[in-house]
Amino acid sequence: MNRPKHFLSCLLLLTATMGFAQKKSAFISGRVVDENENPLPNVSVVILGRQTGIATNDTGFFRLKVAAEKAFAITFSHAGHISEQKNFLLHENEEEYISIRLERDETVLKEVVVTDQRDRREAGLIKPNPKSIINLPSPVMGVESMIKVFVGSNNELTSQYSVRGGNYDENLIYVNDFEIFRPYLVRSGQQEGLSFINPEMVRNISFYNGGFQAKYGDKMSSVLDIQYKKPKAFGGSAYVSILEQGLHLEGITANNKLTYLIGVRNRTNKNILSRQETQGADVSRHGVQRSSIEISGRRARDAL
Numbered sequence: 001m002n003r004p005k006h007f008l009s010c011l012l013l014l015t016a017t018m019g020f021a022q023k024k025s026a027f028i029s030g031r032v033v034d035e036n037e038n039p040l041p042n043v044s045v046v047i048l049g050r051q052t053g054i055a056t057n058d059t060g061f062f063r064l065k066v067a068a069e070k071a072f073a074i075t076f077s078h079a080g081h082i083s084e085q086k087n088f089l090l091h092e093n094e095e096e097y098i099s100i101r102l103e104r105d106e107t108v109l110k111e112v113v114v115t116d117q118r119d120r121r122e123a124g125l126i127k128p129n130p131k132s133i134i135n136l137p138s139p140v141m142g143v144e145s146m147i148k149v150f151v152g153s154n155n156e157l158t159s160q161y162s163v164r165g166g167n168y169d170e171n172l173i174y175v176n177d178f179e180i181f182r183p184y185l186v187r188s189g190q191q192e193g194l195s196f197i198n199p200e201m202v203r204n205i206s207f208y209n210g211g212f213q214a215k216y217g218d219k220m221s222s223v224l225d226i227q228y229k230k231p232k233a234f235g236g237s238a239y240v241s242i243l244e245q246g247l248h249l250e251g252i253t254a255n256n257k258l259t260y261l262i263g264v265r266n267r268t269n270k271n272i273l274s275r276q277e278t279q280g281a282d283v284s285r286h287g288v289q290r291s292s293i294e295i296s297g298r299r300a301r302d303a304l
Contacts, residue, residue, distance in 0.1 A: 026090035030098035048073040142195030166221030
């Protein structure tokens with residue numbers, strides 16, 4: 001008997017619930033122009049807090065459905081223009097028409113300098129590590145000994161080397177961008193054992209075994225480009241071996257205006273020559289002996 005009444009009550013309650021749950025809506029439409037009153041197409045129109053929105057058409061027009069009886073904000077953004085934001089509060093079924101003008105963004109980017117810290121890859125360029133020189137298993141401990149490993153020269157007791165069949169004099173040598181002509185020690189001949197380059201003072205080594213740049217000159221065999229250190233603090237090193245001993249100091253003055261590099265080395269071959277079965281005529285009573293002292297100074301502005 002009471003089933004029709006219960007069914008009618010449930011139907012009325014469901015209808016009232018659906019009506020209450022239905023959201024109230026309104027509309028915002030308008031046109032977006034630039035500073036010259038020209039229409040702006042593809043302007044992004046997004047309700048603040050949402051990730052989706054619409055874009056203006058070719059005439060700069062847009063129409064957006066929004067929630068009524070609730071405050072909200074709309075942002076207008078376009079590439080190359082300053083973004084604009086507008087706040088709204090509309091009643092149910094209300095439609096508001098607006099006109100938005102976006103000014104051009106004249107922000108000037110700061111100057112950016114892009115530098116490449118990597119070494120340039122050049123044909124025929126070899127860049128040995130100066131720190132590996134002192135550990136070479138060779139009677140002659142120097143930069144040239146490391147070069148011999150790359151060029152295949154087997155003159156063990158000399159600091160001279162030949163590249164691609166050339167003579168010793170056909171190799172260019174630069175130290176701190178200055179060409180060194182016939183870089184031999186004063187008391188040494190062509191087959192000497194002490195290099196004029198102090199390996200403890202070397203910062204960078206570039207060796208070209210062919211195809212080097214024209215700025216180095218017209219020699220045909222190779223180029224050895226040596227760059228000495230640029231000290232920023234006090235330091236030094238020392239080493240002792242059977243044939244050679246060395247010491248170097250580096251640093252900068254208290255007023256930061258001058259840097260210095262000081263190196264002292266001594267070499268003697270008597271530990272090898274005195275044990276030969278056949279004794280020859282030595283240039284001195286104690287065998288062949290060589291020594292070298294190097295001093296290098298620079299202003300701090302070139303060193304830093």
